[in-house]
Amino acid sequence: MENNRYKYDVVVCGGGTSGVAAAIASARTGAKTLLIERLGVLGGQMNVSGPPGFSYAHLFNDHGEQIIAGILEETHARLLKENHASPHNLNEYRAGSGYIFSFVDPEWWGLLIFQMMTENNVHLLLHSLVVDVIKNGNNVNGVIVENANGREYIEAKVVIECTGEGDIAARAGCDFELLSREDNEPHSLCFTMDGVDWNEFRDYVRAHPDQIQPRGGTRDPEKRYALLRKIEDVEDYGDCLGFYDIMNEAIKNGDWHPYAGMGFFMAPRPDGNVIQAHFQHSAQIGNLWSCDAWDLTAAEIECRRQIQIAAKAFKKYMPGFKNAYIVKIGMELRLREGRRIMGDYVLKTEDVGRGARFYDCIGKNNFAAGGVHVADTRTLASSKLGGAIVPDGGSYDMPYRMLVPRKIENLLIAGKHVSAERPAYQRFLQETMVTGQAAGAAAGLCVKFGVTPRQLEEEKYVKELQDVLRSQGVILEGVR
Numbered sequence: 001m002e003n004n005r006y007k008y009d010v011v012v013c014g015g016g017t018s019g020v021a022a023a024i025a026s027a028r029t030g031a032k033t034l035l036i037e038r039l040g041v042l043g044g045q046m047n048v049s050g051p052p053g054f055s056y057a058h059l060f061n062d063h064g065e066q067i068i069a070g071i072l073e074e075t076h077a078r079l080l081k082e083n084h085a086s087p088h089n090l091n092e093y094r095a096g097s098g099y100i101f102s103f104v105d106p107e108w109w110g111l112l113i114f115q116m117m118t119e120n121n122v123h124l125l126l127h128s129l130v131v132d133v134i135k136n137g138n139n140v141n142g143v144i145v146e147n148a149n150g151r152e153y154i155e156a157k158v159v160i161e162c163t164g165e166g167d168i169a170a171r172a173g174c175d176f177e178l179l180s181r182e183d184n185e186p187h188s189l190c191f192t193m194d195g196v197d198w199n200e201f202r203d204y205v206r207a208h209p210d211q212i213q214p215r216g217g218t219r220d221p222e223k224r225y226a227l228l229r230k231i232e233d234v235e236d237y238g239d240c241l242g243f244y245d246i247m248n249e250a251i252k253n254g255d256w257h258p259y260a261g262m263g264f265f266m267a268p269r270p271d272g273n274v275i276q277a278h279f280q281h282s283a284q285i286g287n288l289w290s291c292d293a294w295d296l297t298a299a300e301i302e303c304r305r306q307i308q309i310a311a312k313a314f315k316k317y318m319p320g321f322k323n324a325y326i327v328k329i330g331m332e333l334r335l336r337e338g339r340r341i342m343g344d345y346v347l348k349t350e351d352v353g354r355g356a357r358f359y360d361c362i363g364k365n366n367f368a369a370g371g372v373h374v375a376d377t378r379t380l381a382s383s384k385l386g387g388a389i390v391p392d393g394g395s396y397d398m399p400y401r402m403l404v405p406r407k408i409e410n411l412l413i414a415g416k417h418v419s420a421e422r423p424a425y426q427r428f429l430q431e432t433m434v435t436g437q438a439a440g441a442a443a444g445l446c447v448k449f450g451v452t453p454r455q456l457e458e459e460k461y462v463k464e465l466q467d468v469l470r471s472q473g474v475i476l477e478g479v480r
């Protein structure tokens with residue numbers, strides 16, 4: 001602990017989308033920042049166990065106003081310039097739902113993120129598992145890691161917990177909510193296929209638009225079918241799930257497992273002028289906890305069994321997929337749901353439903369509350385815990401207090417486990433980058449002003465935080 005190498009202003013645990021945004025934002029305030037990641041690669045569910053089909057989505061409200069930018073937008077703009085992203089796609093099929101997408105090539109995103117770490121002077125410690133916090137009473141003073149060197153102690157003025165699962169926050173003694181195994185959303189092992197004949201596939205969709213699950217946009221089926229028939233460039237679908245007749249036939253013939261839906265997301269590789277099919281619902285398993293390694297082990301085994309069934313069924317039944325082949329399988333499960341760490345504010349379903357405004361706004365959001373995936377019905381079901389959509393297609397504020405865990409000091413939470421009621425779960429990529437950037441900037445300001453994250457909730461500090469976020473490109477006002 002004497003060695004200066006192990007003293008930092010800010011330590012970020014976990015290098016997924018929330019962690020990388022947190023580290024960049026913190027370093028930009030001048031704080032000496034260390035990002036610790038258990039793997040040798042950064043990006044988490046974005047590019048390691050992902051990618052998400054459409055990469056970034058919901059950056060716009062239903063009026064076409066961009067509501068999320070900041071570090072996320074920087075990555076998109078830079079990749080777009082290099083032909084590794086597609087322009088924000090506001091096509092008619094998606095319009096009016098905010099469910100639009102902004103593709104980035106996940107592999108190039110992963111390379112760019114490393115470059116941004118160097119540019120922003122973020123220190124990295126990879127291949128290192130954070131196993132606990134250093135604590136004095138309720139004050140967190142650093143973290144303990146285990147790696148090839150053995151056990152190391154790293155002191156920090158502020159620690160940011162971005163592990164996605166809240167493992168470290170739980171060990172620090174934070175309060176959390178965790179649904180029962182039965183109510184938890186299922187987890188998926190993602191895979192990607194190439195070699196699709198997209199013209200053949202598009203002809204099928206044009207002839208059978210009723211087979212495609214509605215995913216936002218107009219609620220009128222005839223209008224939706226007309227839009228689907230008009231699509232030339234399959235990238236404009238964004239995703240295609242459903243295929244009810246095909247799936248039922250495959251189930252009848254014993255060629256489909258009954259645990260997940262048929263369908264995939266478009267994954268364009270713009271520099272190769274290629275689109276791949278990315279599957280994130282076709283090998284999945286419910287009734288388990290992401291914070292139980294025995295559960296996860298059983299799920300890894302079962303999902304690999306399901307991928308074989310799913311890939312074979314696609315080749316046999318899905319128009320255009322006869323010569324398709326697997327090019328990537330996620331190196332581990334993508335985990336949809338786990339702990340939510342309870343903070344000084346718990347974002348409520350009704351906050352989404354009323355388009356809430358908060359004095360400590362750190363970002364805008366338009367994502368509806370309440371949609372959950374369920375493993376057994378093979379569809380997106382409404383949460384039995386309720387749901388809400390943003391009024392008039394506008395946005396709601398995400399409050400800073402959501403990132404400050406109750407009772408534990410010098411710790412901030414960012415990423416999919418921030419403080420929210422279950423239906424208002426902030427787990428989408430864009431949300432994790434908003435909370436990550438805000439936590440990083442807040443941690444940097446805590447160091448600058450010599451205050452704790454909880455003291456930073458005071459209005460005069462919140463104004464400083466908002467100024468920093470604005471200077472980093474975050475949208476805090478001027479949109480519905």
Ligand SMILES: Cc1cc2nc3c(=O)[nH]c(=O)nc-3n(C[C@H](O)[C@H](O)[C@H](O)COP(=O)(O)OP(=O)(O)OC[C@H]3O[C@@H](n4cnc5c(N)ncnc54)[C@H](O)[C@@H]3O)c2cc1C
Pocket residue numbers: 013014015016017018019036037038039042043044045046050052053054055056057128129130131162163164165167168187188280334335336337414415416417427428429430432
């Ligand atoms: C199947 C599935 C499909 C999804 N589809 C979409 C989609 O289409 N669009 C969308 O926007 N979102 C989607 N999501 C949600 C989104 O991908 C994730 O919620 C988001 O990527 C989580 O980001 P994060 O930074 O919170 O966590 P993660 O990306 O999980 O990052 C956590 C990081 O912490 C590291 N880590 C964990 N524990 C430790 C430790 N103890 N020490 C050191 N490092 C550690 C991990 O290795 C990882 O790099 C999907 C999620 C799933 C599961």
